[in-house]
Amino acid sequence: MTLAELQALDRTDPLAPKRAEFLLPEGVIYLDGNSLGALPKRVVARMEQVVQAEWGQSLIKSWNLHGWIDLPQRVGARIARLIGAEPDEVIAADSTSVNLFKVLLAALELRPGRRVIVSDIDNFPTDLYIAQGIAELRGGYELRFVKKDQLEEALDEQTAVLMLTEVDYRTGYLYDMARLTRLAQQKGALTIWDLAHSAGALPVQLNRHGVDFAVGCGYKYLNGGPGAPAFLFVARRHQEATRPFLTGWMGHQAPFAFVPEYLPALDIRRLTVGTPGVLSMSALEAALEVFEGVEMEQVRQKSLQLTDLFIELMEPLAARYGFQLATPREHHRRGSQVAYRHPEGYAIMQALISQGVVGDFRAPDILRFGFTPLYLRYEDVYHAVQRLEQVMQSGLWQEARFQERAKVT
Amino acid sequence: MTLAELQALDRTDPLAPKRAEFLLPEGVIYLDGNSLGALPKRVVARMEQVVQAEWGQSLIKSWNLHGWIDLPQRVGARIARLIGAEPDEVIAADSTSVNLFKVLLAALELRPGRRVIVSDIDNFPTDLYIAQGIAELRGGYELRFVKKDQLEEALDEQTAVLMLTEVDYRTGYLYDMARLTRLAQQKGALTIWDLAHSAGALPVQLNRHGVDFAVGCGYKYLNGGPGAPAFLFVARRHQEATRPFLTGWMGHQAPFAFVPEYLPALDIRRLTVGTPGVLSMSALEAALEVFEGVEMEQVRQKSLQLTDLFIELMEPLAARYGFQLATPREHHRRGSQVAYRHPEGYAIMQALISQGVVGDFRAPDILRFGFTPLYLRYEDVYHAVQRLEQVMQSGLWQEARFQERAKVT
Numbered sequence: 001m002t003l004a005e006l007q008a009l010d011r012t013d014p015l016a017p018k019r020a021e022f023l024l025p026e027g028v029i030y031l032d033g034n035s036l037g038a039l040p041k042r043v044v045a046r047m048e049q050v051v052q053a054e055w056g057q058s059l060i061k062s063w064n065l066h067g068w069i070d071l072p073q074r075v076g077a078r079i080a081r082l083i084g085a086e087p088d089e090v091i092a093a094d095s096t097s098v099n100l101f102k103v104l105l106a107a108l109e110l111r112p113g114r115r116v117i118v119s120d121i122d123n124f125p126t127d128l129y130i131a132q133g134i135a136e137l138r139g140g141y142e143l144r145f146v147k148k149d150q151l152e153e154a155l156d157e158q159t160a161v162l163m164l165t166e167v168d169y170r171t172g173y174l175y176d177m178a179r180l181t182r183l184a185q186q187k188g189a190l191t192i193w194d195l196a197h198s199a200g201a202l203p204v205q206l207n208r209h210g211v212d213f214a215v216g217c218g219y220k221y222l223n224g225g226p227g228a229p230a231f232l233f234v235a236r237r238h239q240e241a242t243r244p245f246l247t248g249w250m251g252h253q254a255p256f257a258f259v260p261e262y263l264p265a266l267d268i269r270r271l272t273v274g275t276p277g278v279l280s281m282s283a284l285e286a287a288l289e290v291f292e293g294v295e296m297e298q299v300r301q302k303s304l305q306l307t308d309l310f311i312e313l314m315e316p317l318a319a320r321y322g323f324q325l326a327t328p329r330e331h332h333r334r335g336s337q338v339a340y341r342h343p344e345g346y347a348i349m350q351a352l353i354s355q356g357v358v359g360d361f362r363a364p365d366i367l368r369f370g371f372t373p374l375y376l377r378y379e380d381v382y383h384a385v386q387r388l389e390q391v392m393q394s395g396l397w398q399e400a401r402f403q404e405r406a407k408v409t
Numbered sequence: 410m411t412l413a414e415l416q417a418l419d420r421t422d423p424l425a426p427k428r429a430e431f432l433l434p435e436g437v438i439y440l441d442g443n444s445l446g447a448l449p450k451r452v453v454a455r456m457e458q459v460v461q462a463e464w465g466q467s468l469i470k471s472w473n474l475h476g477w478i479d480l481p482q483r484v485g486a487r488i489a490r491l492i493g494a495e496p497d498e499v500i501a502a503d504s505t506s507v508n509l510f511k512v513l514l515a516a517l518e519l520r521p522g523r524r525v526i527v528s529d530i531d532n533f534p535t536d537l538y539i540a541q542g543i544a545e546l547r548g549g550y551e552l553r554f555v556k557k558d559q560l561e562e563a564l565d566e567q568t569a570v571l572m573l574t575e576v577d578y579r580t581g582y583l584y585d586m587a588r589l590t591r592l593a594q595q596k597g598a599l600t601i602w603d604l605a606h607s608a609g610a611l612p613v614q615l616n617r618h619g620v621d622f623a624v625g626c627g628y629k630y631l632n633g634g635p636g637a638p639a640f641l642f643v644a645r646r647h648q649e650a651t652r653p654f655l656t657g658w659m660g661h662q663a664p665f666a667f668v669p670e671y672l673p674a675l676d677i678r679r680l681t682v683g684t685p686g687v688l689s690m691s692a693l694e695a696a697l698e699v700f701e702g703v704e705m706e707q708v709r710q711k712s713l714q715l716t717d718l719f720i721e722l723m724e725p726l727a728a729r730y731g732f733q734l735a736t737p738r739e740h741h742r743r744g745s746q747v748a749y750r751h752p753e754g755y756a757i758m759q760a761l762i763s764q765g766v767v768g769d770f771r772a773p774d775i776l777r778f779g780f781t782p783l784y785l786r787y788e789d790v791y792h793a794v795q796r797l798e799q800v801m802q803s804g805l806w807q808e809a810r811f812q813e814r815a816k817v818t
Contacts (some may be wrong), residue, residue, distance in 0.1 A: 023465045039465040043679055047688075052455050054433045055635055056448040060441045060767060068635060095683025097657030098507060105546070126658035126683065129671035133656030136548070137514070145669060221683070226464055227478060228685035249535035250504030257771055260530055262538035262553060274504020274535065275628070279456075280633035280689045289731045358469060363667055404477030 006378040007321045018374040021290050029380045031359040034370030035336045037223030046286035053065035053195055071281045077226035078288040082203035092231045093272045096217045098124045099232040102271050103213040106242045107161045107190045114160035121145040122170045159189040167335030170366050172327040174335045178209040201336035224284030237397050248273030300375035303336040310338050313385040321392045347401035351391045357384045412598050415787040424782050430699050431784040438789045440768045443746050443779030446632030455695035480690045481681055488699040493614035498642055502681045505626045505639040506535045511680050512622040515651045515762035516570045516599045523569035530554040533578045568598040576606035576744030579775050583737040583744045587618045610745040633693030657682030711782035712745040719747050722794040730801045746779045756810035759798045766793045
């Protein structure tokens with residue numbers, strides 16, 4: 001496709017107006033929204049409001065006056081719409097890792113006779129680490145971390161929990177959530193899905209697929225800001241039996257009664273712990289307003305077009321310079337990113353970033369490019385590939401390599 | 410003392426210039442900094458910087474370029490100076506509750522044969538709840554929660570951990586940290602001190618008293634903003650043996666190596682978990698800059714003068730209207746707040762707040778007044794008591810009581 005054709009696509013793109021809702025740096029093509037989403041303009045205004053008017057002027061009264069106390073539920077309800085859940089099944093709190101700790105502990109408690117946790121050895125490390133911490137804490141668990149193609153046979157009658165990240169952070173591989181959930185449940189296991197790379201990136205259907213628990217991240221495709229609060233999902237059928245162990249006052253039935261005995265809240269709030277981080281949670285709330293009126297099917301359609309286009313434009317470079325596509329070509333197995341393997345991946349990415357195309361590198365050899373339909377144009381994809389071609393042709397990446405070696409020695 | 414005398418005191422107060430570093434609402438006397446600290450002006454500028462320039466313009470590069478990745482350690486080091494710890498013994502992370510969960514689990518692991526956790530039944534509830542959650546998780550523990558005057562005899566050779574909040578959130582009672590730590594350690598137990606109401610309020614000497622672990626809150630006397638990140642302290646002698654169970658990627662030795670096996674960081678970072686909340690942690694960092702050049706002994710001296718003055722001015726009201734002082738008169742047993750019991754405490758506090766004097770109420774009958782030497786004047790204390798007198802004389806508090814009843818029915 002020519003640049004003119006792509007510009008024409010941008011003109012008719014129903015999501016095109018959304019780009020104006022973001023503050024983007026001049027001259028940069030940002031292909032790293034899968035790691036840190038760009039800044040929505042309304043966050044700027046909201047932060048001024050919450051810092052200066054709410055905290056500064058109303059001070060402690062803001063907990064009620066400005067609804068700070070309900071932020072975890074309000075933000076959760078906004079996320080619920082994006083992931084196929086009911087508003088009362090999702091709550092914003094803590095970090096993804098801490099939330100996984102909570103739901104994994106709770107899920108194991110619901111399968112007391114079973115001692116196996118199954119996951120993908122290529123899962124994002126924090127997920128595997130959290131499972132290791134829990135296995136040490138509780139004792140007697142087997143961590144069955146296997147390659148993707150061994151997952152199905154790893155599930156058996158001993159499996160308590162199958163925990164997976166829906167989209168592989170390195171390759172962009174998209175799991176079949178419906179099938180894996182069904183297979184796990186057929187063995188009597190519970191499922192925990194980490195939606196770090198899918199919430200806000202593609203339509204997620206937790207309830208349609210009967211998922212038990214989920215966690216996810218606020219700072220990637222949801223654009224909530226660096227280290228934004230995370231979220232967790234508990235299917236309504238499990239909420240009453242879901243036992244909290246990280247029992248903080250915000251998860252109490254009556255936090256302001258200040259009684260010495262812990263009694264879990266009757267709803268999903270029982271999985272909150274300490275005082276919510278109002279500043280960062282307000283930023284996330286404002287960022288989620290950008291999704292108002294957006295259907296995730298629309299986002300998905302554009303995302304696939306963007307990644308298709310990138311793969312297509314990269315074909316000649318891949319052949320000429322040895323980039324190996326690590327992302328599935330099949331739409332139903334692809335998230336909203338494209339990854340290439342290259343032995344000089346680190347240096348190439350450094351050089352590309354210096355030219356204003358921001359992707360990232362994941363050891364040992366992965367160049368990652370994230371595609372965020374709310375603020376990315378078709379023509380950006382064209383220019384990104386063009387600049388990569390220049391980096392390769394000009395040998396600029398070799399300079400980056402030498403600089404890196406100089407730093408190491 | 411007369412108003413003129415108090416105004417003279419304000420003119421010679423060495424901390425007086427600090428007040429100008431805060432944005433305070435016009436006409437309000439804010440006596441609730443023990444619940445949510447006021448807004449330091451530099452936080453406003455820092456939030457604009459971190460949102461618009463760092464996140465907005467530098468995006469993902471800010472993790473290195475703007476030092477986001479080191480925020481937990483940088484903020485921890487700033488807090489360390491205020492609590493008598495070394496910079497590498499404190500780290501900012503998560504909420505107070507989550508941090509207590511981490512250090513209590515770790516402390517129990519260091520005393521494997523012992524099965525008793527001792528605390529004050531009047532401790533802030535989240536501390537007691539966290540201990541309850543851990544006792545359920547690990548099984549076989551006795552929670553020995555007793556009244557303050559029974560604490561010493563509650564300590565025995567079975568005690569694994571004594572956990573206390575240094576300043577009682579209701580009454581402002583200040584524990585003898587040196588003595589209690591010594592008594593616990595004489596029995597072979599470890600100590601965890603919650604500094605929620607002492608960090609930034611009075612000089613804390615963790616290392617001088619040989620404290621083992623501590624946690625604390627960023628949003629009270631440290632003025633970090635609503636729900637600011639909390640902190641934790643691990644004495645250097647325990648760091649290598651302190652075992653993390655909430656094992657997230659930020660606590661890994663090499664988070665960006667993305668290896669599947671968890672290996673704890675060699676320093677206190679092993680007690681961090683997920684991605685740090687950059688927005689809220691930046692606010693806290695800026696707020697802590699207000700303490701530069703401030704000695705905690707100075708703060709303490711003014712704090713005691715403010716609370717002495719308040720108690721003195723309240724004497725006639727206490728006698729006339731039945732306010733019962735709940736805070737110790739002895740300096741060495743008093744934190745930076747003053748509490749009175751009154752059967753109509755709730756209605757009285759509502760009426761007082763409506764008159765621009767903001768304290769708070771804690772069930773069943775406590776009116777709390779927090780005194781924050783960095784932004785409070787001596788003359789504020791005078792006016793606060795005057796307005797309370799007007800509230801009582803005018804019967805305004807009775808209106809508040811009727812309104813409250815009307816709401817309930």
